Amino acid sequence: xxxxxxxxxxxxxxxxxxxxxxxxxxxxxxxxxxxxxxxxxxxxxxxxxxxxxxxxxxxxxxxxxxxxxxxxxxxxxxxxxxxxxxxxxxxxxxxxxxxxxxxxxxxxxxxxxxxxxxxxxxxxxxxxxxxxxxxxxxxxxxxxxxxxxxxxxxxxxxxxxxxxxxxxxxxxxxxxxxxxxxxxxxxxxxxxxxxxxxxxxxxxxxxxxxxxxxxxxxxxxxxxxxxxxxxxxxxxxxxxxxxxxxxxxxxxxxxxxxxxxxxxxxxxxxxxxxxxxxxxxxxxxxxxxxxxxxxxxxxxxxxxxxxxxxxxxxxxxxxxxxxxxxxxxxxxxxxxxxxxxxxxxxxxxxxxxxxxxxxxxxxxxxxxxxxxxxxxxxxxxxx
Amino acid sequence: xxxxxxxxxxxxxxxxxxxxxxxxxxxxxxxxxxxxxxxxxxxxxxxxxxxxxxxxxxxxxxxxxxxxxxxxxxxxxxxxxxxxxxxxxxxxxxxxxxxxxxxxxxxxxxxxxxxxxxxxxxxxxxxxxxxxxxxxxxxxxxxxxxxxxxxxxxxxxxxxxxxxxxxxxxxxxxxxxxxxxxxxxxxxxxxxxxxxxxxxxxxxxxxxxxxxxxxxxxxxxxxxxxxxxxxxxxxxx
Numbered sequence: 296x297x298x299x300x301x302x303x304x305x306x307x308x309x310x311x312x313x314x315x316x317x318x319x320x321x322x323x324x325x326x327x328x329x330x331x332x333x334x335x336x337x338x339x340x341x342x343x344x345x346x347x348x349x350x351x352x353x354x355x356x357x358x359x360x361x362x363x364x365x366x367x368x369x370x371x372x373x374x375x376x377x378x379x380x381x382x383x384x385x386x387x388x389x390x391x392x393x394x395x396x397x398x399x400x401x402x403x404x405x406x407x408x409x410x411x412x413x414x415x416x417x418x419x420x421x422x423x424x425x426x427x428x429x430x431x432x433x434x435x436x437x438x439x440x441x442x443x444x445x446x447x448x449x450x451x452x453x454x455x456x457x458x459x460x461x462x463x464x465x466x467x468x469x470x471x472x473x474x475x476x477x478x479x480x481x482x483x484x485x486x487x488x489x490x491x492x493x494x495x496x497x498x499x500x501x502x503x504x505x506x507x508x509x510x511x512x513x514x515x516x517x518x519x520x521x522x523x524x525x526x527x528x529x530x531x532x533x534x535x536x537x538x539x540x541x542x543x544x545x546x547x548x549x550x551x552x553x554x555x556x557x558x559x560x561x562x563x564x565x566x567x568x569x570x571x572x573x574x575x576x577x578x579x580x581x582x583x584x585x586x587x588x589x590x591x592x593x594x595x596x597x598x599x600x601x602x603x604x605x606x607x608x609x610x611x612x613x614x615x616x617x618x619x620x621x622x623x624x625x626x627x628x629x630x631x632x633x634x635x636x637x638x639x640x641x642x643x644x645x646x647x648x649x650x651x652x653x654x655x656x657x658x659x660x661x662x663x664x665x666x667x668x669x670x671x672x673x674x675x676x677x678x
Numbered sequence: 679x680x681x682x683x684x685x686x687x688x689x690x691x692x693x694x695x696x697x698x699x700x701x702x703x704x705x706x707x708x709x710x711x712x713x714x715x716x717x718x719x720x721x722x723x724x725x726x727x728x729x730x731x732x733x734x735x736x737x738x739x740x741x742x743x744x745x746x747x748x749x750x751x752x753x754x755x756x757x758x759x760x761x762x763x764x765x766x767x768x769x770x771x772x773x774x775x776x777x778x779x780x781x782x783x784x785x786x787x788x789x790x791x792x793x794x795x796x797x798x799x800x801x802x803x804x805x806x807x808x809x810x811x812x813x814x815x816x817x818x819x820x821x822x823x824x825x826x827x828x829x830x831x832x833x834x835x836x837x838x839x840x841x842x843x844x845x846x847x848x849x850x851x852x853x854x855x856x857x858x859x860x861x862x863x864x865x866x867x868x869x870x871x872x873x874x875x876x877x878x879x880x881x882x883x884x885x886x887x888x889x890x891x892x893x894x895x896x897x898x899x900x901x902x903x904x905x906x907x908x909x910x911x912x913x914x915x
Binding site: 548555559562564567 | 726751773
């Protein structure tokens with residue numbers, strides 16, 4: 296029984312949380328923009344790799360500086376701090392422009408570029424100041440801490456990236472048939488994956504090389520790994536935040552209104568482009584977080600998001616496309632079914648379903664749902 | 679208030695309107711009637727920027743609004759209630775009304791109270807999903823939603839379609855109430871006789887053109903109109 300909980304149920308919940316975070320985005324984008332976003336998995340990958348790149352950047356400065364045998368040129372340090380300063384520049388730009396992200400005008404772009412470079416200098420300086428800390432041999436940054444520290448930066452960059460992608464590849468097709476958008480998103484997925492491979496290579500990477508996670512034994516004999524607690528905690532907080540957004544805020548209600556009836560939303564005077572923008576912010580933000588959380592638990596590799604696409608769609612369809620709450624349940628169910636199917640269930644010593652086939656479970660659920668209940672468990676839209 | 683002259687246009691190249699004029703003065707109720715396919719709803723949509731006009735000119739309070747999209751017209755004091763699919767079914771009644779006030783940056787509490795005063799039935803059901811309401815109540819939600827911006831001109835596309843005579847009478851009463859509070863109303867109605875009774879002026883449309891333009895009472899008294907559009911002769915009306 297303990298074996299079931301420690302080695303199957305907890306990982307199942309972790310996987311379910313990650314699926315749920317991805318499926319919410321798929322579901323929202325489908326109901327508001329009316330297309331199946333095939334590049335959603337690769338947005339997860341992008342999020343995971345942005346975080347990875349940032350961790351490399353920080354380590355480059357702090358640790359290489361501490362080692363007298365290694366010298367890092369100032370230019371290299373500056374470049375490694377650019378993503379951080381880009382986020383700060385974007386946030387400053389948003390603060391100055393009360394209306395949030397505006398269209399990409401010349402002046403705004405210039406402001407962002409100049410601000411980014413200017414902000415990178417103090418960041419390098421600040422990190423250099425930390426060098427004495429790193430010189431201390433006992434000093435070690437906790438792997439989880441590093442990931443959680445760069446997570447907000449990765450989310451902002453991924454959201455901005457999604458906004459840029461929307462502007463370049465989806466907005467021109469907004470009034471075309473949905474299939475055009477689907478194909479466009481397929482192209483975007485390939486572009487994103489190639490970008491990752493170009494900058495980071497095709498090897499498996501990890502946020503914590505040579506770091507062994509020891510399970511916490513809080514409630515013996517239950518064993519839970521620290522990072523899994525972060526993943527649960529983060530998912531629960533995000534779900535509550537999403538619920539608050541959708542039911543309590545003007546923007547969230549407008550998102551639901553537009554998902555109900557986009558034409559009526561337009562007639563009512565709702566700024567639909569603004570709603571679309573917020574849909575991308577929520578969808579891409581959650582995807583980036585899902586990617587980073589997945590990266591904490593599994594190797595960071597260029598196909599990590601693409602491999603997630605099928606179960607995420609299965610989760611969104613199971614819950615009912617357009618129903619974010621359904622997507623959460625769907626994610627947990629699909630994740631649970633995939634992991635628990637590999638347990639032996641005391642029938643024999645063998646797993647019930649061999650591990651290599653567990654993806655087929657998601658596929659099976661999706662096919663069965665599409666045949667018998669295409670609107671999903673929670674009355675979504677029919678695909 | 680509103681002046682539309684020589685409207686020519688329609689969907690995807692096929693003209694439905696062939697030089698139509700519509701005028702609404704301050705605080706008037708204007709009714710557009712006509713047989714099916716005469717272009718009544720299309721005229722309404724063209725004024726609200728939902729159907730492109732190839733020719734013609736639409737002005738609101740003297741400003742040119744020809745082919746302006748709805749999100750520009752709503753802030754200028756126009757509101758539109760479509761014939762069907764005019765509520766957000768999964769949102770609560772209260773949220774539907776809030777969405778009506780989406781463009782408002784100020785506190786719309788007093789307006790909300792007034793809408794609830796006008797439709798007490800909605801107050802009771804404010805937490806219920808709008809999609810679960812009866813036809814008449816849905817119509818009230820749609821009507822209330824459009825009033826949330828405190829428009830000067832309200833466009834109603836067949837507000838009583840598919841409603842029982844009792845509910846229909848209620849809706850017409852509300853239209854008069856709203857009009858008395860200073861809102862000009864332009865509406866398309868199938869229920870021509872009833873609509874003309876409350877109308878200051880009426881337009882009778884045929885094949886996308888004006889057939890008759892007159893006061894509501896004169897149109898009711900006009901035997902030709904009575905025969906073709908009011909379902910038979912009734913000189914006593």
